[in-house]
Amino acid sequence: MIALSDFEILLIALGILYVASCVHMARYARRTGRNAWLWFFLTLLLTAVPVTLYFYVVYFLQRRRELSGPTGRLRRCPHCRRLISPGTPLGACPHCRMPLGDEVQDA
Numbered sequence: 001m002i003a004l005s006d007f008e009i010l011l012i013a014l015g016i017l018y019v020a021s022c023v024h025m026a027r028y029a030r031r032t033g034r035n036a037w038l039w040f041f042l043t044l045l046l047t048a049v050p051v052t053l054y055f056y057v058v059y060f061l062q063r064r065r066e067l068s069g070p071t072g073r074l075r076r077c078p079h080c081r082r083l084i085s086p087g088t089p090l091g092a093c094p095h096c097r098m099p100l101g102d103e104v105q106d107a
């Protein structure tokens, strides 16, 4: 048996709810004389894309805020170009393990 976290259960429940709402839309379309499959996929696509974009932007902004921290500045490794959070000791890059020295650039 696979153990699921609360977040995964929430995601599965939202997924089921989402598909159920698309099925509901398709049944409504068929009842009103329209193509049920067309409206099912239209609902699926036209609601999934903006919702996905919205959550991606929210996640990206939150991650950037976490990395920049309340006082420090976000920095970039000169070797792998990935972002380094301000709390990280400046001995070596946490991503590529290359020595950083004084050449760390502001992001």
Ligand SMILES: [Zn+2]
Residues within 6 Å of the ligand: 077, 078, 079, 080, 081, 082, 093, 094, 095, 096, 097, 098
């Ligand atoms: Zn690096």
